[in-house]
């Protein structure tokens with residue numbers, strides 16, 4: 001099936017918001033030993049831009065998760081495909097997500113990482129689809145709230161395609 005992609009959030013709109021989030025995070029994390037955790041795969045583009053918008057020393061690590069098959073509905077089962085490379089005890093951890101949809105992935109990751117005793121644990125998500133929430137999760141830093149549309153681009157995929165689109169779009173059949 002071939003799809004048409006229409007723009008939901010342009011490159012400029014995203015860049016402006018990422019700059020503002022970076023500034024807010026810089027103020028909050030000044031003087032703290034900060035670890036930015038990029039939740040793979042979807043947040044690799046956002047995390048790369050966000051990290052460069054935060055003018056502070058930081059470490060960066062990666063956490064791989066998989067909750068969707070090739071479809072557009074969460075399987076509800078969150079698999080860790082790649083764990084953090086180091087302990088996070090006494091570290092100020094900021095989890096960077098592409099999108100909070102059902103909330104199941106972030107809820108699972110928060111529960112898992114809390115057992116490792118970080119100094120603090122917060123969430124930054126580029127997108128939020130509140131209408132799809134199955135579980136309430138705290139989002140400390142949020143880029144955009146969007147309606148219930150399946151979005152692609154800027155790291156987000158449909159069946160592993162479209163991650164390299166520089167903007168966020170919606171697919172229409």
Ligand code: IMP
Pocket residue numbers: 042067068074097098099100101102103104105106149150151152156157158
């Ligand atoms: P959740 O566990 O349902 O909150 O979904 C988390 C993950 O599902 C996200 O990190 C994305 O990788 C993926 N996801 C959710 N909604 C979308 C979407 O609209 N487009 C692409 N991926 C999505």
